[in-house]
Amino acid sequence: MGERPGGEPETWPSPGVAALSVLAACGGNGGSVAAPKDGEEVSGKITVRAYPLSSGDDESADKKFWESQVAAFKTKYPQADVTVEVKPWKDRDTALTTAIAGGTAPDVVYMIPDELAQFRAQEVLEPLNDALKTGGYRKSSLDAVTYDGKIYGAPILMSVIPGICDAKVLKEVGVDKPPTTWAELAALGPKFKAKGKYVTHIIASTETTLNSTFYPWVWQAGGSPFDDAGKPTLDSPAMVAAATYLGDLAAQGFVKRDEAAVNLLAEQTVVGRRQVGCVYYATATGMASVWGKDVMITPPLKDKAQATYGTVGSFTVLKDSENKSLAAAWVNFITSDEQLAAIGKFSNYYPPKEGAPAPFAAGSPEAQAEPYLAMVNVGPRVAHSREVQAVLAPELQAVVLGKKTAEKAIRDGAKAAEPVFWHSLRVTLVYTVVTVPVLVALAVGMALLVRRSFRGIRFFRAAFFLPVITSLVLAGVVFIWIFGTDGAAPRLLGGLGLYDGSWLTNDVLAIVAIAAGYASAIALALFVLVLVITLLQRLVLDRED
Numbered sequence: 001m002g003e004r005p006g007g008e009p010e011t012w013p014s015p016g017v018a019a020l021s022v023l024a025a026c027g028g029n030g031g032s033v034a035a036p037k038d039g040e041e042v043s044g045k046i047t048v049r050a051y052p053l054s055s056g057d058d059e060s061a062d063k064k065f066w067e068s069q070v071a072a073f074k075t076k077y078p079q080a081d082v083t084v085e086v087k088p089w090k091d092r093d094t095a096l097t098t099a100i101a102g103g104t105a106p107d108v109v110y111m112i113p114d115e116l117a118q119f120r121a122q123e124v125l126e127p128l129n130d131a132l133k134t135g136g137y138r139k140s141s142l143d144a145v146t147y148d149g150k151i152y153g154a155p156i157l158m159s160v161i162p163g164i165c166d167a168k169v170l171k172e173v174g175v176d177k178p179p180t181t182w183a184e185l186a187a188l189g190p191k192f193k194a195k196g197k198y199v200t201h202i203i204a205s206t207e208t209t210l211n212s213t214f215y216p217w218v219w220q221a222g223g224s225p226f227d228d229a230g231k232p233t234l235d236s237p238a239m240v241a242a243a244t245y246l247g248d249l250a251a252q253g254f255v256k257r258d259e260a261a262v263n264l265l266a267e268q269t270v271v272g273r274r275q276v277g278c279v280y281y282a283t284a285t286g287m288a289s290v291w292g293k294d295v296m297i298t299p300p301l302k303d304k305a306q307a308t309y310g311t312v313g314s315f316t317v318l319k320d321s322e323n324k325s326l327a328a329a330w331v332n333f334i335t336s337d338e339q340l341a342a343i344g345k346f347s348n349y350y351p352p353k354e355g356a357p358a359p360f361a362a363g364s365p366e367a368q369a370e371p372y373l374a375m376v377n378v379g380p381r382v383a384h385s386r387e388v389q390a391v392l393a394p395e396l397q398a399v400v401l402g403k404k405t406a407e408k409a410i411r412d413g414a415k416a417a418e419p420v421f422w423h424s425l426r427v428t429l430v431y432t433v434v435t436v437p438v439l440v441a442l443a444v445g446m447a448l449l450v451r452r453s454f455r456g457i458r459f460f461r462a463a464f465f466l467p468v469i470t471s472l473v474l475a476g477v478v479f480i481w482i483f484g485t486d487g488a489a490p491r492l493l494g495g496l497g498l499y500d501g502s503w504l505t506n507d508v509l510a511i512v513a514i515a516a517g518y519a520s521a522i523a524l525a526l527f528v529l530v531l532v533i534t535l536l537q538r539l540v541l542d543r544e545d
Helices: 015-024 059-076 092-102 113-121 139-143 167-173 182-194 215-220 237-251 284-294 324-334 337-347 365-375 385-400 406-449 457-469 472-483 488-495 507-544
Strands: 044-050 080-086 108-111 154-158 163-166 198-200 276-279 295-298 312-317
Touching: 044 059, 044 324, 059 080, 059 324, 059 337, 080 324, 092 113, 108 113, 108 324, 113 312, 113 385, 139 154, 139 365, 154 324, 154 337, 163 167, 163 284, 167 182, 167 276, 167 284, 167 295, 182 198, 182 237, 182 276, 215 237, 237 385, 237 406, 284 295, 284 365, 295 365, 312 324, 324 337, 385 406
Parallel strands: 044 080, 044 108, 198 276
Antiparallel strands: 108 312, 154 312, 163 276, 163 295
């Protein structure tokens, strides 16, 4: 089973996303998306953006699968025109941010929880409470997409990471019962070490997600890396306890320390060489490909609490969709038990509804792991969680390698993460306090200018009014042409040896790019306002005459 659809994206979020909330305020009609009533016809066009779910990221296989789903949808809504575009996983956040800013975004987009949190915070997603039939959904799947009672994603698949032990190794070491708690796992360490084996395996590479390699230990210690308000709580007792526990296992030789800092395939590690008792960061399918029939599914570990990581993949509806009724109909259709079962069979993931049969044979490792879907925690659902991971991961690696104590590493990580939390707030504040007044003043000046009489004023007024009659799609294309990775602006600055990347992946330039579009919107609105005032003044004068 491919891990990417149920795991972390390969790229960090674009800084340009931080400015989308201002842009979103200028578009979309708000409100909840409502599914059509039984027998009600819907028509028109929508575009759905998906990413490869098939094994090996076979784009052609994904396109064929979604074509079959669209065909089934059209049997119910023959007047509907749905296009599913399958995009690559790489740089998808930047691509979507650019599309939203440029007005060329799709209507429906597949997202995993931290992406959903990121775009929801920017107010570009529609609530789906009236579009989604929630009956039969696993609570953990709905919890992953719900904020303050509003559902922003329609779950279509799930994954879970149970405890997984190598029955062959346990037998060689003489362990009859696999560990279920931290204490039991640590107590078995000397026994495994005496046999030249390792009780577990730790991944402390900075290239992997902490959602599966570290945060489950924090949850099991009774804590969380973020509080309910989304602020990092990295210096909490639970964070220190989890780091201390893993550091102690490494220091005592109960795990292979020199493999912790590198990101290797399982076959290249002691896991693949059958020298590890249990692992707590992989799926049942993933480990079955390594240990075969010796895979033994066990419950997630417990210290103060029992918890584990998993993901929930969902379809979301963007606020700028021009056919929300059709988008709602698609969401309602694709989340039926029949369609969820089809998605599960194609992707080899669990359906998020209990009424949709999972694609795994009875007694298989995946079937044995299914009960633990109820324990799934999708990780921090805050917009800046990935940036925090980036500064915390090196500190945890230092603990496992014995270069820092857990207390110092967590303290250093908390200190480094503090600026990250305030970063998105600072970007919005700068935009609001500095950019908006300047733009408003400029727009007022431009609007007043068109009232004056001078040579060329007719051409100036026509050019100023041009955005009103310009196609939104064309405007979006032009926006991307100017500010995208290969746009005119990056090429110009690159030619001058200044900056040759996409403006939407740079904090300052992203604000400038979106501000340009926002300035046009303000100027145009004020222009129309001035024209209306002028017309009213003339009407008053005519009446007085």
